Amino acid sequence: MSADPCSFSGTRSATRHLNLVLHVDFPRRVIRARVQLTVEALEDRFSVLTLDTKELQIVSVSVNGQAARFTMGPEHSFKGAALDITLPFELSRGQQAVVEVTYETAPSASALQWLSPEQTAGKKQPYLFSQCQAHHCRSMVPCQDSPSVKHTYYAQVSVPKDLVAVMSAVRDGQEVDPQDNNRIIYRFRQPVPMPSYLIAIVVGALESREIGPRSRVWSEKEFVDKAAFEFSETESMLKTAEDLVGPYVWGQYDILVLPPSFPYGGMENPCLTFATPTLLAGDKSLSNVIAHEISHSWTGNLVTNKTWEHFWLNEGHTVYLERMIGRSLVSEQFRQFKAMGGWKDLQESVNTFGADNQLTNLVPSLQDVDPDDAFSSVPYEKGFALLYHLEELLGGPDVFMGFVRSYIQRFSYGSITTDEWKNHLFTYFKDQVDVLNKVDWNAWMFTPGMPPVKPQYDTTLADACIALSQRWIKAKDQDLSLFKESDAKTLSSHQLIEFLSLLLQEDPLPLSHVKKMQEVYDLNAIMNSEIRFRWLRLCVRSRWEEAVPMAMKMATEQGRMKYTRPLFRELSNYEKYRDEALRVFLAHRAAMHPVTAGLVAKDLKLDASKTTSL
Numbered sequence: 168m169s170a171d172p173c174s175f176s177g178t179r180s181a182t183r184h185l186n187l188v189l190h191v192d193f194p195r196r197v198i199r200a201r202v203q204l205t206v207e208a209l210e211d212r213f214s215v216l217t218l219d220t221k222e223l224q225i226v227s228v229s230v231n232g233q234a235a236r237f238t239m240g241p242e243h244s245f246k247g248a249a250l251d252i253t254l255p256f257e258l259s260r261g262q263q264a265v266v267e268v269t270y271e272t273a274p275s276a277s278a279l280q281w282l283s284p285e286q287t288a289g290k291k292q293p294y295l296f297s298q299c300q301a302h303h304c305r306s307m308v309p310c311q312d313s314p315s316v317k318h319t320y321y322a323q324v325s326v327p328k329d330l331v332a333v334m335s336a337v338r339d340g341q342e343v344d345p346q347d348n349n350r351i352i353y354r355f356r357q358p359v360p361m362p363s364y365l366i367a368i369v370v371g372a373l374e375s376r377e378i379g380p381r382s383r384v385w386s387e388k389e390f391v392d393k394a395a396f397e398f399s400e401t402e403s404m405l406k407t408a409e410d411l412v413g414p415y416v417w418g419q420y421d422i423l424v425l426p427p428s429f430p431y432g433g434m435e436n437p438c439l440t441f442a443t444p445t446l447l448a449g450d451k452s453l454s455n456v457i458a459h460e461i462s463h464s465w466t467g468n469l470v471t472n473k474t475w476e477h478f479w480l481n482e483g484h485t486v487y488l489e490r491m492i493g494r495s496l497v498s499e500q501f502r503q504f505k506a507m508g509g510w511k512d513l514q515e516s517v518n519t520f521g522a523d524n525q526l527t528n529l530v531p532s533l534q535d536v537d538p539d540d541a542f543s544s545v546p547y548e549k550g551f552a553l554l555y556h557l558e559e560l561l562g563g564p565d566v567f568m569g570f571v572r573s574y575i576q577r578f579s580y581g582s583i584t585t586d587e588w589k590n591h592l593f594t595y596f597k598d599q600v601d602v603l604n605k606v607d608w609n610a611w612m613f614t615p616g617m618p619p620v621k622p623q624y625d626t627t628l629a630d631a632c633i634a635l636s637q638r639w640i641k642a643k644d645q646d647l648s649l650f651k652e653s654d655a656k657t658l659s660s661h662q663l664i665e666f667l668s669l670l671l672q673e674d675p676l677p678l679s680h681v682k683k684m685q686e687v688y689d690l691n692a693i694m695n696s697e698i699r700f701r702w703l704r705l706c707v708r709s710r711w712e713e714a715v716p717m718a719m720k721m722a723t724e725q726g727r728m729k730y731t732r733p734l735f736r737e738l739s740n741y742e743k744y745r746d747e748a749l750r751v752f753l754a755h756r757a758a759m760h761p762v763t764a765g766l767v768a769k770d771l772k773l774d775a776s777k778t779t780s781l
């Protein structure tokens with residue numbers, strides 16, 4: 168068995184179940200906790216269990232109730248520290264023991280963001296949320312923090328009585344904390360085995376509303392109604408997904424809208440997808456993110472990448488399913504249109520990393536690489552492009568969905584590598600092995616840069632975007648009067664996004680052009696986050712000073728990394744405003760999500776020592 172380069176916990180044991188008892192302490196910004204891990208030996212004479220930890224204070228360890236000796240290894244920059252536990256006895260292969268660890272998290276835990284009341288919509292109560300993917304669970308729970316290990320979990324969480332706790336599991340009741348009647352204990356059970364990165368918790372002044380037979384939306388009360396409207400297609404997406412790939416096994420599918428600093432668009436926590444409030448566009452136009460997170464209920468959460476090097480198995484298949492849901496609910500043309508947009512996102516990631524950077528491989532080596540640093544559109548869009556290419560070669564969407572279904576059936580509840588995926592592909596298409604052998608596998612998987620084949624997508628929905636962007640690119644100053652409000656009136660918000668993406672692929676437009684574009688289309692007034700993000704980037708690139716404060720505002724008012732990182736990068740490339748961008752970042756840093764703050768600092772080439780000099 169190949170080891171996970173991002174985990175110390177090895178392959179000699181496997182955790183089968185976690186029992187968590189958490190006490191959330193807002194004044195100290197720590198979780199005091201006890202976890203019992205049911206661990207199975209995978210080889211004979213097993214006597215030392217290694218767990219991943221990060222910045223945890225370990226209080227005590229016992230095994231089957233007997234005190235056990237433990238030592239902590241040195242703290243690695245992103246992997247954290249190994250916790251070696253010597254069992255008081257040896258286990259033979261297949262035997263289990265219950266290892267109990269009492270510990271406390273650090274206020275700086277990378278999985279957690281602690282928000283003050285002022286940082287919430289309600290302004291009255293504090294808020295806590297977790298984001299464990301990829302390798303941050305270890306800063307919240309000492310565990311085998313590798314996606315190769317799957318376990319069920321049970322949790323009880325004590326929180327102040329005005330707050331509500333939710334987790335990535337089925338709710339299992341609540342009671343007044345017998346130790347402190349100012350607190351409530353919430354209980355959760357997750358009976359489906361899952362990797363540690365899917366453990367998730369939120370504590371805040373949460374309310375919820377039903378949006379379907381198995382779905383509720385959760386958020387601070389200020390956003391509940393807006394969220395219920397925005398995500399009203401949830402049940403029809405779930406049904407569509409079930410028609411495509413089989414039964415939804417997780418019971419509940421709820422969506423929780425987080426505060427604006429949530430670093431991702433969505434996160435597929437089982438039973439409870441996490442979503443950024445930037446999806447609340449008011450017109451359901453960003454609901455593909457929900458289709459995406461729903462799809463992870465199969466690809467990712469049932470069939471899981473064995474290590475983060477095989478992350479494309481999670482995300483590539485999920486983007487493929489997300490777009491199949493779009494195909495069912497909208498049209499094949501819409502799928503083709505979104506696929507074309509994805510190719511551009513891939514091109515941008517390749518440009519940012521550099522076409523010879525091995526992190527643009529579909530299957531990169533992550534030896535000594537922080538998964539957060541490796542994150543990009545590559546696993547999503549190179550993965551999608553490969554699957555789409557195979558679809559075309561092997562007989563079209565219906566034929567290829569047969570493979571995807573079979574892949575999910577074959578590997579559900581397991582964790583797999585790219586080789587296992589490929590072997591299954593060759594087995595499933597055993598009558599078309601000659602076709603499969605013509606694929607340049609080495610180029611697709613282990614070569615940096617753009618893929619060896621560029622798919623030809625249908626351009627019906629893109630034609631209007633291409634035509635309008637070409638008019639702007641080619642226009643001389645004296646032609647600007649020909650642009651009219653009506654040019655863009657017939658474009659959907661999806662098409663407006665595509666139009667702006669096309670312009671962002673080109674050299675910056677002259678300042679006169681973006682000013683005119685604002686005059687005729689009034690893009691400043693559009694609050695759809697995908698449109699606004701691209702528009703402000705375009706303006707900053709064209710050195711329009713009036714856009715700078717708006718770009719700074721968007722970069723800091725919300726913290727979705729997809730927006731915040733490129734906006735800060737763009738601003739800092741504008742020589743005249745570089746220092747101001749740095750100052751704005753440093754002023755916000757302490758209130759930012761720890762992972763976002765760390766990555767923006769790296770993007771801006773700020774090291775820890777420089778942070779006070781401005």
Ligand code: BES
Nearest residue numbers: 300301431432433434435455456459729
């Ligand atoms: N699982 C990812 C988010 C993630 C990836 C968090 C890696 C931490 C590490 C989630 O499913 C995702 O891909 N979200 C996208 C949605 C988009 C592709 C539709 C996002 O956040 O924008």
Ligand code: ZN
Nearest residue numbers: 459463482485
């Ligand atoms: Zn995803």
